[in-house]
Amino acid sequence: STTFSAPTASPPETFDPTIRNFVTDLLTLTSELVDIPSVSFDEAALVAHLEAGLRAVPGLAVDRIGDNLVARTELGRPHRLVLAGHTDTVPGTEGGDGQRARIDGDILWGLGSADMKGGLAVMLELARSVAEPAVDVTWVFYAREEVAREHSGLLELFGEVPDLLAGDVAILGEPTAGALEAGCQGTMRFEVRLRGVRAHTARPWMGRNAIHRAGALLAALDAYVHREPEVDGCCFREALQAVHVEGGVSGNVVPDELVLQVNHRYAPDRSGAEAEAHVRDVLAPFLDDGDTVEVVDHGRAALPGLGHPLLATLVERSGLDVRAKLGWTDVAFFSEHGVPAVNFGPGDPTVAHMADEHLERSTLEESFSALRGLLERGV
Numbered sequence: 001s002t003t004f005s006a007p008t009a010s011p012p013e014t015f016d017p018t019i020r021n022f023v024t025d026l027l028t029l030t031s032e033l034v035d036i037p038s039v040s041f042d043e044a045a046l047v048a049h050l051e052a053g054l055r056a057v058p059g060l061a062v063d064r065i066g067d068n069l070v071a072r073t074e075l076g077r078p079h080r081l082v083l084a085g086h087t088d089t090v091p092g093t094e095g096g097d098g099q100r101a102r103i104d105g106d107i108l109w110g111l112g113s114a115d116m117k118g119g120l121a122v123m124l125e126l127a128r129s130v131a132e133p134a135v136d137v138t139w140v141f142y143a144r145e146e147v148a149r150e151h152s153g154l155l156e157l158f159g160e161v162p163d164l165l166a167g168d169v170a171i172l173g174e175p176t177a178g179a180l181e182a183g184c185q186g187t188m189r190f191e192v193r194l195r196g197v198r199a200h201t202a203r204p205w206m207g208r209n210a211i212h213r214a215g216a217l218l219a220a221l222d223a224y225v226h227r228e229p230e231v232d233g234c235c236f237r238e239a240l241q242a243v244h245v246e247g248g249v250s251g252n253v254v255p256d257e258l259v260l261q262v263n264h265r266y267a268p269d270r271s272g273a274e275a276e277a278h279v280r281d282v283l284a285p286f287l288d289d290g291d292t293v294e295v296v297d298h299g300r301a302a303l304p305g306l307g308h309p310l311l312a313t314l315v316e317r318s319g320l321d322v323r324a325k326l327g328w329t330d331v332a333f334f335s336e337h338g339v340p341a342v343n344f345g346p347g348d349p350t351v352a353h354m355a356d357e358h359l360e361r362s363t364l365e366e367s368f369s370a371l372r373g374l375l376e377r378g379v
Contacts, residue, residue: 031101086145114347119173134378175347186301234324236267305340
């Protein structure tokens, strides 16, 4: 990877649009973004800052839709690459400790440094330093990823201006510790209602305890044998877990209902309908007349899509480790629209959302170098 020697103590150079091959110190650039608070639903200041930087770049068409930004080149290249990242962070710790940026040597500390203002800094610097990309590029900075799916800025963009998000491949700059995480698992949440018959606890034989009924079902979930299918060379690991339970009336009443929430993570070799049918088969032996099972939330799985030449070139040229994305991410939105998508960005995902969130300079520079090579050389 390329090593950038700008000292962390020096202020970043001012971007000059006439000098397009210059590189800002990425750690310093990230620290500037960290110092602009952008908790979900309060991202306007950061979006305005990014918008000003993008509008200063010659040849970029920039659209702002709410608190979302889309910037596009129109060079007539044979491929279009979408580079996307979310602008929001989770709330900081009470009292504000660790929210502002602090650089110590080659490490940046601060809220959102890893998830994912490092990725945003890489995107911004690529947009303004690669003058003649070999591929057309769409830069997407979207809001409200850290909250419920229904609030997603990416969902808003696909609903209102889907043509702006068209591309051959999408790369989301989520922190991946230098690896490429391909596709993602689907996530599906079920609400299971087990019925009983209410009675006085002094005479339990006159009722049926709905909480007791859950015992066999919970044991079956605990003993669940998961699949580990391989899809496009990536090994996924499925899971089925009880995640929430409610029940009980009072201390002297046999409960007549229990509500159990169950989460299923499924691999992209199954459709949503197939995954739902599988879970219903697992639950069926423990259900009686009057019990119900309802799907209350579903995020579709996404295939890895590593066969596309842009992604294959990125992996081969940069020597990236490739693994399956076991969680659900926004790559699924692109996959639903026929665009293969992966996660690849600077930072350690295991420190995301933590009080001591931080980012190392090396991961910024390695991610920047790999993506710059793809932009400058193409396939």
